[in-house]
Amino acid sequence: MGTGTRRGPVTVRSLRADDDGLSFVLADRDHDVVVDVLFDGRRVWSFWTLRDSEPRGRERHVPWPSALVRFLDGQASLALVDHVSGEQVAAVDATLGSGAGRIRVVDSKGRPLGLDKSLTLSRLFDSRDPDQLAPLLSSIDTVLEALQRCGMDAFLAYGTLLGAVREGGLIGHDSDADLGYVSRFDHPAEVVAESFRLQRHLVELGLSVTRYSGIAFRVNLVESDGVVRGLDVFGGFMRDGHLYLMGEVGAPFQRDWVWPLTTVTLEGRSFPAPARPERLLEAMYGPGWRTPDPAYKFETPTATVRRLDGWFRGTRAGRDLVWEIPSRRRLRTRPVRPSAFARWVRRSEGAIGTFVDLGCGAGTDVFWMAKRGTPAVGVDFKPSHYQSMVARAARDQVPLTFTWANLNELRSALATGAELARRPGPRVVTARHLADALDPTGLEHLLRLARMVVGDSGRLYLQVLRSPAAGPAAQDPRQQLRRPGAEPGDVDALVEQIVQRGGRVESRHDLVESAADGPHGTEPSEEKREVTRVVVSWQR
Structure with missing residues (x-):
């Protein structure tokens, strides 16, 4: 492994x-x-x-x-x-x-506490005695029985199946339990509909369910010791001679490797398993699955990731960026201070029909713009980022709305672009330290969305990092771990990509930005960063 x-x-x-x-x-x-x-x-x-x-x-x-x-x-x-x-x-x-x-x-x-293979800090199984593991095993029984009552024969999956087959028990460096099932349907839409039916049945049985994707969810149980336990249930299906099982499997497979189900022993108890569990483990972990690896990393083929994303993960794909979140108390009570970038955009533009801030974060720039009478829309991939400003805008009767979008998912980008393109023009779009935080796919979707929104009368304003931060805080490794997701990039390559997609770079400005240039809510810092601002239009 x-x-x-x-x-x-x-x-x-x-x-x-x-x-x-x-x-x-x-x-x-x-x-x-x-x-x-x-x-x-x-x-x-x-x-x-x-x-x-x-x-x-x-x-x-x-x-x-x-x-x-x-x-x-x-x-x-x-x-x-x-x-x-x-x-x-x-x-x-x-x-x-x-x-x-x-x-x-x-x-x-x-x-x-210890770190599992995903470097998540948890209470691992190797720190628990048999009496502490008993509630978990009972929870597995409860969920398997509930799924069976809903018409689905589920089985142990991923690390739980691996531990049962390889060691007869839970893996010491693991921290959770996984279940899986293979649908009898072979079309993704039918498999999704079936998964939601399962969820409704489980809720009717009195269980709490949290959904991850189209065919994966977590069942939340309160165990006898009072601990809330979440058991992950991963759906799968057979199509064109392949098994696709959320969240990592897409491999050639035979139906008789799944059915009829057999049993394996886990911590002295019998649980259901696929007919050929070793075949499923090889599809999950590769041919070296028998060798323990507490630092294992999944290397799922890109084709499998794209299929599972497109079929089942939908608009939640790629949302793994970590950003600094301002204090909600400060956002609710203190005067809103915009970034120097937002002030510059307002000075550069005349009348603005609609101001759109992509990657708005807490929404301070877009709130400030709306406070001055410009209808404004904040767009971000995480609604919790801008919730404080939603309440403040309603309280102050500011012409401001927020909407959710995920630029890593084309369907989300197109739907958001189509909706915003109907707003009054001219429309101005800003993206402060967003283009330098996205992967190539996300950047392509950003430019496509911006082109849809600005049309032939508005502009796109970008600000990106040109070099790493400098200053005492930038040299502190503990601060580096808390740094947001933007990374310095090749501005010339960005400009070339804009031109290739039909954009015209009206101007480019290289400057140094200090912490004081950031919006209200960011933490004090002595950092200084070299940034570039790019102004883009289409079809002028």
Whole structure:
């Protein structure tokens, strides 16, 4: 399941730890194995010695996962242990941060936490005793029985099935339970309709359900110990000799590898499984599924991702950017201060029929514009970002509306563009540090949406990063982990892409932006950033 070829335990000649991460020297520079990182004898994290590190001179360096950073203040005995052989390959006594006290990676109740394969901090199964696992197993029984009452024969899936087949129990470095089912339908629309029928039936049975996508959802149960447990249920179907199972599987498959269902043993209990569970595990994890890998990363083929996105994930695809969220209290009570970019746009334009801010975030720029009498629309991929301004606009009777859109999904971009193109013109569209945060697909959709909205009478105003931030905060690795998703890019390439899509670059301005140039609500900082502003029009 890993990326390297195992030739016995890795040999580490030296290990050191600092606030940036771990640095080590490998005896064999081509030897890539998965190692566990132990804090005072307890596994907290795992990584591959080559895949997850980068060269720094003679050493390899791996940064601390962001989820761990807040705990790394104190002292700890760190050890690297070859996960498969269990052999300790290096150790060091580390002093991090202030160096006061022992480092304890625990929750608010003092219970041990660890990182799973997705680097999510959780209470892992290896920190729980059998009595603590019993409610989870009962929850699996409850959901399987409920699905069967709804007419669906489900089975253990992903890590839960892997643990049952490979070890007969839950995987120690895992933290949740997964179920799956394969529909008898072979058309995506019918499979989606069936999934929603299942959800309605489960709700009628008194269960709480949270939907992830067209054919995946979570069933929320309150266990006997009072813990709310979410069990993921992934739907799938057969089409053209392939099995497609949310969220990672798209592989050649035979129906008799699924039906009739068989059983496997998990923690001493019997649970349903596909007829050939090893075939499904190979489709999920590859031919090396029998070898444990606590740092496993799915490498789902692009074709499979695009099919599952288009069929089932819809307009939620690609929403994994992390942005700084201003304090809601500050947004509700303090005077709204726009960005220097918004002020510049207003000075540059005459009469504006409709002002549209793509990637509006908290909505401070668009609120400020609407406050001055310009009908305005804020567009963002996460409604929680602008909820405070929704309430404030209603309270102050400001001509402002907000709408949701996801530029990573073409259908969302086209629908949003068509709706905004009906607003009074001339329409001005702004995108401050949005083009430099999107992947190529998202950027293409941004330009298409903007062209639809501005038509032949408005303009698109872009601001993008031209170089990394400079200043004390920019050099602090802990601050770097909190930095929003915009990244410096090639402005010339951006301009070329605009021209290729029929746009005309009316002007380009290179300047330096300080933290004071940002909108109200952002955190104080000494950073200065080189940015470029680009003004674009079409068909003039």
